[in-house]
Amino acid sequence: MAGYFVDRRGFRSFVKGLVERYLLYGTTLQEGFPVFKKIETPEELVLSSTPTHLSPKEFLFPPEELLLRFSLEDGRGEPVVDAPEQVLMGLHPCDIHAIGLLDRVFSHGTGDVNYIERRRRTILIGTECLPDEYCFCHSMGTMDAEEGFDLFFHELKRGYLVRVGTERGRRLLERYSKPARADRTHLEEMRTHREKKLESFVRSIYARREELPLVYAGSYEHPVWERIGSRCYGCGSCNHVCPTCYCFDIRDDVTLDLKEAHRYRVWDGCTLEDFAKVAGGHNFRRHRSERLRHRFNRKFRYLADRFDGLFCVGCGRCSRTCLVGINITDVTNELIRDARS
Amino acid sequence: MPQAVELERVERLTEKETLFAFSPPEGFVFQPGQFLMVGLPGYGEAPISISSPPSDRKDVELCIRRVGSLTTILHRLQRGDALWIRGPFGRGFPVEKMHRRDILFIAGGIGLVPLRSLIKEVLSSRRGYGHLTLLYGVKSPEEILFEEELERWQKEGMDVRLTIDRAHPGWKGNVGVVTTLVPRVEMDEKNTVCCIVGPSVMYKYVILSLGNRSMRGEDIYLSLERKMKCGMGKCGHCQINSIYTCEEGPVFSLQEIRHLPEAI
Numbered sequence: 001m002a003g004y005f006v007d008r009r010g011f012r013s014f015v016k017g018l019v020e021r022y023l024l025y026g027t028t029l030q031e032g033f034p035v036f037k038k039i040e041t042p043e044e045l046v047l048s049s050t051p052t053h054l055s056p057k058e059f060l061f062p063p064e065e066l067l068l069r070f071s072l073e074d075g076r077g078e079p080v081v082d083a084p085e086q087v088l089m090g091l092h093p094c095d096i097h098a099i100g101l102l103d104r105v106f107s108h109g110t111g112d113v114n115y116i117e118r119r120r121r122t123i124l125i126g127t128e129c130l131p132d133e134y135c136f137c138h139s140m141g142t143m144d145a146e147e148g149f150d151l152f153f154h155e156l157k158r159g160y161l162v163r164v165g166t167e168r169g170r171r172l173l174e175r176y177s178k179p180a181r182a183d184r185t186h187l188e189e190m191r192t193h194r195e196k197k198l199e200s201f202v203r204s205i206y207a208r209r210e211e212l213p214l215v216y217a218g219s220y221e222h223p224v225w226e227r228i229g230s231r232c233y234g235c236g237s238c239n240h241v242c243p244t245c246y247c248f249d250i251r252d253d254v255t256l257d258l259k260e261a262h263r264y265r266v267w268d269g270c271t272l273e274d275f276a277k278v279a280g281g282h283n284f285r286r287h288r289s290e291r292l293r294h295r296f297n298r299k300f301r302y303l304a305d306r307f308d309g310l311f312c313v314g315c316g317r318c319s320r321t322c323l324v325g326i327n328i329t330d331v332t333n334e335l336i337r338d339a340r341s
Numbered sequence: 342m343p344q345a346v347e348l349e350r351v352e353r354l355t356e357k358e359t360l361f362a363f364s365p366p367e368g369f370v371f372q373p374g375q376f377l378m379v380g381l382p383g384y385g386e387a388p389i390s391i392s393s394p395p396s397d398r399k400d401v402e403l404c405i406r407r408v409g410s411l412t413t414i415l416h417r418l419q420r421g422d423a424l425w426i427r428g429p430f431g432r433g434f435p436v437e438k439m440h441r442r443d444i445l446f447i448a449g450g451i452g453l454v455p456l457r458s459l460i461k462e463v464l465s466s467r468r469g470y471g472h473l474t475l476l477y478g479v480k481s482p483e484e485i486l487f488e489e490e491l492e493r494w495q496k497e498g499m500d501v502r503l504t505i506d507r508a509h510p511g512w513k514g515n516v517g518v519v520t521t522l523v524p525r526v527e528m529d530e531k532n533t534v535c536c537i538v539g540p541s542v543m544y545k546y547v548i549l550s551l552g553n554r555s556m557r558g559e560d561i562y563l564s565l566e567r568k569m570k571c572g573m574g575k576c577g578h579c580q581i582n583s584i585y586t587c588e589e590g591p592v593f594s595l596q597e598i599r600h601l602p603e604a605i
């Protein structure tokens with residue numbers, strides 16, 4: 001593996017370069033918790049080893065995005081594509097895998113111009129992490145990112161080992177720091193960290209991930225859906241924080257001066273009550289248990305054939321945020337256990 | 342990007358349904374059963390089935406029921422106003438598989454709207470098909486759509502049978518839900534294709550009654566209604582278990598959806 005070593009001073013100069021030249025979104029601490037936000041001074045950037053509460057999907061697929069603008073005066077309409085050149089820094093391997101899945105979704109069939117343009121102009125910079133009590137990426141094959149990033153930083157005692165994913169990433173690294181070739185001790189330190197990470201997981205899924213679509217297919221009538229459905233608030237938080245939940249609503253609005261109409265999309269969530277409700281009032285997934293079952297099946301089964309990959313990357317965000325403590329690993333392990341018995 | 346079309350005809354059909362007609366834009370090709378995303382800037386979009394047949398090169402017709410906020414606004418449109426459309430989307434009825442065969446159409450209420458596209462397409466080359474039957478059920482006589490056309494279709498060689506859900510003063514025809522007509526139809530099950538469109542609650546019962554008549558799943562086609570926002574297999578609203586209705590449907594054979602518990 002071609003790796004570079006950047007010392008701490010080089011790293012600071014790299015971040016400074018990014019702040020000065022790019023629109024940079026990265027991790028920082030807010031009230032002690034890591035969050036992604038716009039980084040305006042190099043000191044603000046804090047690479048976090050623990051996961052952010054919200055996923056970075058909002059920078060590629062904004063919670064609210066203008067798609068079309070119509071003039072109500074002359075009746076013309078035009079598409080709007082707002083795709084700034086930007087850098088996302090501090091992505092964990094699960095986030096990078098999730099972005100890879102979103103790439104498949106939005107380029108499927110008729111590609112989504114807004115996402116594709118935004119993605120094309122976004123530089124992805126990853127960083128190594130450590131699991132908290134909700135993470136289970138080692139069970140989902142997403143613990144390591146081998147591709148899908150421009151640069152990937154592994155923090156070492158005296159600096160960073162940097163893996164290069166794209167030529168664009170290499171140029172960026174060379175322009176703003178003085179990278180040296182990584183040597184054997186750097187690689188060893190990286191491997192030691194990986195071993196420590198692997199040993200730190202407290203959550204696992206007790207089946208091979210290739211088995212999960214079948215486990216879910218056989219568990220459609222399992223009592224767990226009623227049980228967690230009776231606790232679920234239907235609040236949509238799991239959809240909101242999930243790095244691979246991409247469902248959306250399309251809404252229209254008129255500007256206050258009545259001169260323009262805007263069509264925009266906003267995040268939507270399949271666990272929300274109205275998600276599958278049609279005009280006239282019929283709701284195709286009326287009960288919370290049905291909606292939860294749908295969401296879990298999307299992650300482990302429904303989308304697997306369509307996009308050749310499971311849509312859970314093991315980040316644990318849905319479980320971490322759930323107000324009533326529904327845990328995706330507990331549910332999945334219960335289904336596995338009963339499928340085997 | 343939706344395109345604006347100018348409404349050339351706006352016809353009030355019933356208290357709730359209005360027919361909108363416009364000239365097909367250049368390159369506009371579709372199958373019966375496909376739908377458009379129809380909207381107005383500032384108000385939104387909704388999926389609406391095309392109600393005219395592809396063989397009609399002059400007019401594209403949409404029959405829209407006033408049921409939500411967008412359709413209420415659409416009902417205020419007049420001739421000369423612009424309507425914004427995207428599409429056509431999805432997969433329609435496989436007309437080519439119906440050649441030379443008998444066809445049993447079953448419509449419940451507004452389900453006649455997408456079926457009308459197929460019926461008129463078939464009638465436009467009547468000799469290419471066998472026996473044609475339409476079973477059409479509505480709640481009450483004033484909800485009957487395309488009444489004059491129903492008479493015309495009868496004259497053009499289709500056996501049209503109507504029923505209303507509950508007895509009504511002055512009504513002399515059949516009474517009862519559309520399912521009650523199924524056992525009375527004379528048909529050669531092996532050579533019949535059945536096309537059903539109606540409210541979701543209707544499908545289960547109609548399919549049961551067809552099953553009793555030993556119709557095969559691959560000869561039964563139905564069009565499923567779902568909420569749709571994008572029409573391009575992304576927004577997620579139209580998903581039925583693993584499939585996206587907007588891309589893989591809205592028309593399915595019973596065979597294709599039998600294994601999907603959420604379908605009917």
